[in-house]
Amino acid sequence: MGIFDAAFDSIGGVLADQWKDIVTSPAFDEHTVVAPGIRKNSQNGRGANRGAEDILSNGSFIFVPEGTAAFVFSQAGIEQVITTPGSFEYRDGQASVFDEQDRREKGIGRILLDEAAERVGFSGMSADEKRVAFVNLHEIRGLRFGTRGPLAYNDLFYGTDLEVYAYGSFSVQVSNPELLVRNFLPANVFSYSLDDPKARTQLLAEFLHSFIAAVNALSASYRISQLPSQTSAIAAQIVSEDDNAGTWEARFGLKLVSIAVENIEFSEQSRELVRQFSEKKMGVRAYEGVSQQAANVAAQQMIAEGVRDNGLGDGGGMLFGMNLASALNPQNAATVQGAGAPEVPNATAAPKPSLDEQMETLKKLKDLLDMGILTQEEFDAKKQEILGL
Secondary structure, X not given: OHHHXXXXXXXXXXXXXXXXXXXXXXXXXXXXXXXXXXXXXXXXXEOOOOOOOOOOEOOOEEEEOOOEEEEEEEOOEEEEEEOOOEEEEOOOOEOOOOOHHHHHHHOHHHHHHHHHHHHHOOOOOOOOOOEEEEEEOOOEEEEEEEOOOOEEEEEOOOOEEEEEEEEEEEEEEEOOHHHHHHHHOOOOOOOEEOOOHHHHHHHHHHHHHHHHHHHHHOOOOOOXXXXXXXXXXXXXXXXXXXXXXXXXXXXXXXXXXXXXXXXXXXXXXXXHHHHHHHHHHHHXXXXXXXXXXXXXXXXXXXXXXXXXXXXXXXXXXXXXXXXXXXXXXXXXXXXXOOOOOOOOOOOOOOOOOOHHHHHHHHHHHHHHHHOOOOOHHHHHHHHHHHHOO
């Protein structure tokens, strides 16, 4: 009974697969790279093509929409690649009684008997296998990325390494569909999306490695706040790499098209460093852009307020009095003659300050040095004077 069943199955299969097929591309979603072809088996209530999904008959049509490439796969792999949009007649399939060329060359009886006899030895199955898949040639956008850990960025403006987190997205496009199918697509797979974690994990790992290297290559020229506007330069830097994402086009036929850096966030430690830097910068340069006279007056007021609020101690021959601010040169905090400056008492007559007073005086002098009121040379001179060196 098995042989008779196989014979009946063979005849039924041959008859079912005589219909010519119409194969076209499915609707791609945003991140689909490869999708299997769809065989039309009905139209407006008409049509009854119930042939095998992996058989193509001679005279079948393959419709290749704009922005796709069609691949015909046989048992051995890629049989044909169609990259031009349009309608194409397939001629390397099984003979069909509905194909004029086959009827003319073989005749209807020969077509049916030859194919049925071949299938009997395979229990009614055909030894032939043909599948159609389509590759998306459009730009695949919105592939999200984010640094898992802080990225060290040597910002020359701040003069230090800052830790940041970067977030954004990138897009890719298939530039060589045959290379993609041979080297990127897993074996015997006809549907593939970059939403698949297995597909995206490797791409993201390589992209982040290249992204970090590209960003740091720009640190000599751009402040960290300028990076979102330098995405084209970052992309060009990545593509020019000889490793990771820079090799995608040569390895996979997949090129990096664009990068969008949506946000760059400081780590908590780096945010505190930037805050401290900004405060000190504001304190030192608060009077930039005004006249020198106005800057001098402002500096004198700062000195006077410092004396009033904190004092300068009595060590090292330093002076007291409300007129001290006007007696100091605001450029270097040195005393000047005239302008009602109080007479400097004889240093030999002043009692020697205690060690605590000396330390307090040095501390306040250091504050003036940090504010830019004293120069390093003046600070060193006062330090030696107070310590009696």
